Amino acid sequence: MDHQKCRHLLGSLSDYVDGELAEEVCAEIDRHLEECENCRIVIDSLRKTIYLYKVTSEPPTVPEEVRQRLYLSLDLEEFIERKASNEASKP
């Protein structure tokens, strides 16, 4: 990647995929992408990278034994069993 324009846009690509750029900068990148295959590939693979991390991220759960020790360390033993009823009440 040694095209001067490509280098210039490098720092904006992350904001670009988040849709957080000012309209004119966004339009500038759109125009550049029409003529630059390398940048299209970089954008596509950047999007795919973020997507893959999002979809493969584990659900936010705590292993049961870790949870038990957490409650003990917080002196909350009496509330350990509440999980079953909480789980049941979730939609």
Place this chain on the structure above:
Amino acid sequence: MNQEKRVEEFSLEALRAGDKAEFARLVEAYSGVMYRLALKMVEDPQDAEDVLQETFIKAYRALPNFDGRSSLSTWLYRIATNEALMALRRRKSASVGQTISIEEPAPNEDYEQEPIQIVDWCCLPEAEMMSAEARAYMEKAIETLSPALRTVFLLRDIEGLSTQETAEVLNVSEVVVKTRLSRARMRLRELLSEYFGERAARRSAAEGEGL
């Protein structure tokens, strides 16, 4: 924040007064996300568990003075992030006898990662991109990021916090969050392109032979 965000329906009054039942509800609601963050930050289950416990011990102690200026979740993320960064510092200093700076970027991270790998691998089947081996590689890729970049990436792209919330958690400006996120993502893109690009090339070579 993403769909995993818990609705903040806690009684601040009860929490500040040290109400154990209310605190237990808070722990139940947030221990999952805090554990996930800790695990990705420190990469070790035992350290992550320590971070989790310390986070809620400190939260319980600090709750009487919680001013409510930030949301409870942002506040908890801040405590957990600090604990995780301290755990990383301790481990680093124990292993090499020196401390690491979490605020300063690593030498190779104070500029935008210039794309070296320009390979179109987006055509790979999704099953191949999400195989156990690919996931393990992706985990390793996160570990190569400095703590400063890793933290921003995890908070923004995994935990789903907004730029503003992430800035609040880390007590840095939104510009800093965006810059670090950009560097983290570009670096990860590079590493994933290396890995998946090779697989995409092998696949198209195999297809070529089959013709």
